[in-house]
Structure formats: structure tokens, C-alpha cells
Amino acid sequence: MALITKAPRGTEDKLPADIYKWHTVEKITRAIAESYGCKEIRTPAFEHTELFQRGIGGTTDVVQKEMYTFDDKKGRSLTLKPEGTAGAARAAIEHGLIAAALPLKLFYFTSCFRYEAPQSGRLREHRQFGVEVYGAVKPLADAEVICLANDVFIQLGLKNVQLEINSIGCSGCRGEYKKELIDFYKQQNLCNLCSERLERNPMRLLDCKSDSCREVNKNAPVITKYLCNGCEAHFTAVKSALTALGVSFTESPRLVRGLDYYTNTVFEFKSESLGAQDTVCAGGRYDGLIAELGGTPVAGLGFGMGLERLILVMQAQGLEFEPAKSCDLYIAALDSGAEITAAKLVKELRECGFWAETDLAGRGLGAQMKYADKLGARFSMVLGSNELSNGTAIIKNMQNGEKREVGLSAEKVKLCLIEF
């Protein structure tokens, strides 16, 4: 197929026939977020490149090799946002949102852009539902945010979504731990990749999937043993709050996150219904981020939920989406006089919120009826010279074929659509 009629690699059209699935997840996630007091925020698709370098961390893969970065005409370096947290944090600082009464709870839907090898469930442009909470220091906040994500899975009916949590401590205890970890790994036989990234990002080694490293990792020191008193108490309180809220989880001492801003609690929801890209939601606490970006230091935490992945899971599990609305009334018109009357009637019904249609394609009566059927029209009506002179028409229930006579006014037709 010619280049111009093909979407760029790693992008995907959401077609009319499938869009009801998106509407379903957007509606449910929005309602849940709002019930938790979150307000929607919409931030730009691109930001200054430095925002992501500072926020996500210059040594991460996302920043080093996956960003869509370009110079604008004035030579400013801009980047299509690879994730949602940094932009939301920037906006919260810029507009003084964190200067108001805290906590500040935000949610958003956004496209994220990453230059990666595309795979199903991993696109170069993917969409996330995200939640960010600022100025909430209590462990209950961690539990609340996790619970929000969990509620989404419950309400959408997802089965077998596993929540894994861990604490990676504050910069203090993590520094201690990293030293120990590096010392440990230096005495081991590592795969090529791991030897490379040992100094740069030692905690990632815990996640290595190579068989040899898996063996090594069984004996690797675990962060939870190195947590300072404060971090340990926080993590313990998060876990008991989750239990009290009825959110089941497994502790996963090797769970680390790929972005630098995380502190203390990190978590991930995984689904067996996806392939290797099995994480459908991930997040954690990032108490240092706002200060790192130059704002008044306030605590932060949040998550991102991959919407393509979420929908893939729902499809794989055969879950229900809210069906698309179908047509309420199709008016077939037989001649040019009836055509105008039909058009007026259709307009008036639309003003009342009904989906009404009449012929625009120049079809004959039989074809118009077939088309009405394809639209899934609940009712149909035929207008010709007889109806115009009588001032009445027959309205037909397309499900059972029953017919009723109705006066040719929007008011009367409307009543018929409601009652019949």
C-alpha cells in the first residue's frame, strides 16, 4: 500500500466500529477517578526536552533512546511526551496548583510516544489513563491510589489481574542498598547486558530474565532489608491499608521501576491475558519529583494505565463493552416533497436528542429500508404524497414489525418513539 495511505509504524487508528470500547473504558475510569476526588487535567502533547531528562532521569532507556525529540524553528528542543507524570507535575508547579489546599488529585487521558519496536500492546503512540496525587504523605494515600486502579479493573470485570508491590525506599536507604547490590553483583557471573548496566542502573539487574541472572538474583540482597525505619514503617502501613481496603497483592522484592523519580512504594498490575507486555498499569510514589523540577517540595504519587493493553485484556477475556448507540428512527422519503418534510422532522427530533436519519444517498424505498435495518434503527417511517396530504404516517417497530399511525409533528413522533 502506498505510504500516504498507511499509518506510520507503531501507530493505530481507532475505528468507528471499535470506538465504543474506548468510550466504555473512558467513561468508567473517569467516573471512578471523580469519585476519588480527582480533577481532569489536559497538558500539551510536547514539552521541553529537559523536563523529561530531569523528571524521568537521563540514564533511563526511555530518555536515552526512546524519545521523539525534535528542534522547533527557533532551535528549542521539544519532545513528544513519553509518559504523563512529568507534564502534569510541570503544570501543577507552573499554575500554582500545589500552592492550594492539598492534596491535589488529578487524572488525565493522554497519548504517550516512545520510539520502540512495535508489538501488540506496545505502540509508538499509546494512550494512558493516569492519576497523580500531590501533597499526600500518608501511607493511606498510596493505598488509595492503588485502590483506585484496582477499582477500574473490578468495575470493568477484568479477571486474573495480579497486583505486585514493593518499596524501593528513599534516596537514603536506596543509596546504601545500591552499594551493597553493586558489591554483590561484582562477584557474580553476569550476562553481557547486566555487566553493562551494573554501574548505571544496578536495580534493573534484579529484573533480568536471562536464566543465569535469575539464578544469581535468588541470592541478591533485597531492598526491603535495607529500608530505613521511616520507609519500612511506611511500607508496612501501605500494606495493611491495602488489606483493610480489600485489595489483594503480592510483595515482589525485585520489582523496580524504569523511571528514576520513584521513591518508596512502587506497584504494577499484570495480566496473564497479555503476552510479554503484560503490565497494564504501573506507578508509585515520587516524593522528590516536584522539588527536582524546581517546585516547592511536595510529595507525589500516581500511576499510568495503558488503555490499548486494558482493551486487549478485556477482549481476550470476552468482557462486555457498552454497545454503541443505534439509530432511533429512519424516515424513508419517496419524492422531493416528502424529502423536505422528512428532513425537517429529522432535525426537530435531533434537537430532542434522538438519532434520526433520512435518505442522503438517493436510494429507492426497498434499499432505504435495508439501510435502516443496517443502522439498527428501532423505528422506521415512510413519507410520500399520501402521508403529506393526510398529515399522518405509519411508524413501524423494526423489532417486531408492529405499526402505528402517528401525526406528522415532531412532538407526536417523539411520544411514539418513547412509548411504542
Next chain:
RNA sequence: GUGGGUAUAGCGUAGAUGGUAGCGCGUCAGAUUGUGGCUCUGAAGGUCGUGGGUUCAAGUCCCACUAUCCACCCCA
């Protein structure tokens, strides 16, 4: 970025050993010129992913590229 599979109409697909394309669904029209669903008849729709090569002849064989899928890496 690495390794492997795949690419034929809008969608799903058939085309061993080379002889320039069928089928199902969908679309349109008619049977039924004032009533849909079922049925029947007919039609439209293909640069066989793109470009090159081998050959009298390529959807089929070879090379490159592109896209897609799976795994790695990484991540939501």
C-alpha cells in the same frame, strides 16, 4: 537495536511442482416501481506489500526495502 514468522479485494482466505487470480463475508443493483431481516440473480471492487533480479513466462523462485506478528531489550 537483535533474532524468527508473515504480507493475495474493505475484512477473512484458496492458489504443490512458475503458465498473468478464485471463494466467503461485506458493498451496490434487481427480483419486490409504497416497506427491512430470509432467499435468489447480477455487478463493482486486485499496482497479488514496494522495488529490483532470474525466466519465453513470476502471486509462486532470488535479493533488498517496508509493514505486521512473536520473542529479546524496554515499558503502560
